[in-house]
């Protein structure tokens with residue numbers, strides 16, 4: 001453990017995965033750390049909601065890139081298994097289509113190849129080739145691109161990118177890239193659906209993101225026993241063991257600056273002095289609402305010009321019976337699916353025939369629902385630039401529940417013990433989400449790496465940013481990586 005920073009105090013604003021891991025890294029590096037969270041519980045978008053015997057993970061449910069989490073725990077001198085247990089899901093997920101039978105994706109690659117062969121002749125061999133290329137890109141991305149800070153265009157357009165940019169498919173779109181391999185719509189959808197989790201569309205995403213198929217098809221889909229709630233509880237314990245002071249239900253109202261440097265943060269309880277502040281809360285919220293204009297790195301105009309990631313319309317449901325014909329993770333892809341992406345990114349409107357995701361955590365985890373009941377949520381990606389009224393929410397929720405009844409053979413409208421709808425205005429009021437976006441900034445090429453908002457404030461000494469708005473971006477593993485990068489920056493600057 002580094003001891004040199006023992007006397008320096010750092011405030012972390014926000015207790016999402018970005019803030020929790022930031023606090024763990026800084027405490028391990030020897031800083032005195034205070035974490036301030038607006039809500040009464042930790043986890044941010046990954047917090048849980050407990051009611052009537054159900055434990056819902058309110059946000060993320062796919063645990064991908066397990067090696068990133070192992071690396072974090074090893075970095076802070078701990079073992080992941082002392083904080084939560086992990087299991088690999090089998091099946092990984094189930095996919096429902098508009099005009100054909102549902103299919104099941106398993107962790108076994110030979111079965112995935114057989115599945116793609118059933119979609120089109122030669123599909124198995126093409127999948128093998130596609131995944132080999134994806135694995136190569138993944139290794140380069142993790143080894144060279146993800147775990148580093150980008151401060152200048154020169155760093156980004158480095159020798160490796162210039163010589164290998166074409167091979168790494170940084171400059172072409174995923175949609176076109178996948179189309180070079182597969183004609184069958186189902187194959188193409190399975191290889192591109194993860195773009196929604198990155199908050200972008202296959203047309204706008206660089207083909208480099210084909211690494212997502214290496215992640216879900218080769219590495220598999222994992223699950224922390226007890227869900228993300230168990231991970232958050234494990235991290236909270238780790239922080240308390242390492243002396244982090246945690247303030248819950250205490251929103252930061254102002255980042256206090258004196259003579260161009262950090263003085264601390266102000267909350268309703270008073271001022272907390274600090275040598276440095278790391279913001280995990282939404283970047284735009286901190287810049288526009290917690291800092292005076294002269295201390296902002298980015299203007300209001302900058303934020304208005306960003307491509308926002310989708311937000312999510314979610315309905316949490318507790319059923320008083322078991323469901324059939326489904327898995328833990330279930331995806332429905334509409335056909336054609338482009339109109340739904342256009343309704344999110346090009347011409348914002350509520351989608352007519354959306355693709356959607358259905359989670360059923362009780363399929364694998366008896367701890368999240370009482371015996372004989374089922375813990376379910378539906379998630380529909382929608383544009384953040386929409387008015388979120390009770391009427392439109394209800395209409396879309398009813399549409400997907402009726403629709404999934406038809407495609408899955410379960411009556412999703414009966415035996416409901418619990419129902420809660422969550423969307424734009426909830427993200428805004430619960431997390432200070434800019435414009436109600438659940439995922440922050442979309443992963444277009446010009447919002448990747450050096451083009452994402454910087455971790456170091458350009459105006460205030462001792463002010464830093466981490467979490468999903470910064471590089472490498474959206475997704476639970478990415479926020480863990482961002483904290484590691486930010487830790488190195490703080491260690492350079494706050495000594």
Ligand SMILES: Cc1cc2nc3c(=O)[nH]c(=O)nc-3n(C[C@H](O)[C@H](O)[C@H](O)COP(=O)(O)OP(=O)(O)OC[C@H]3O[C@@H](n4cnc5c(N)ncnc54)[C@H](O)[C@@H]3O)c2cc1C
Nearest residue numbers: 014016017018038044045060061062252281467468475476
């Ligand atoms: C519905 C949904 C499903 C998702 N599914 C997946 C998935 O399956 N797998 C995956 O890897 N990723 C998924 N993601 C993405 C992933 O959850 C996020 O990228 C990640 O959790 C973001 O973490 P964060 O720490 O950057 O932000 P947050 O979790 O938003 O944390 C920021 C924290 O700051 C707090 N805060 C805000 N303002 C203040 C203030 N003024 N003072 C103090 N605190 C403040 C907020 O309350 C919040 O706790 C999903 C996201 C959503 C919303």
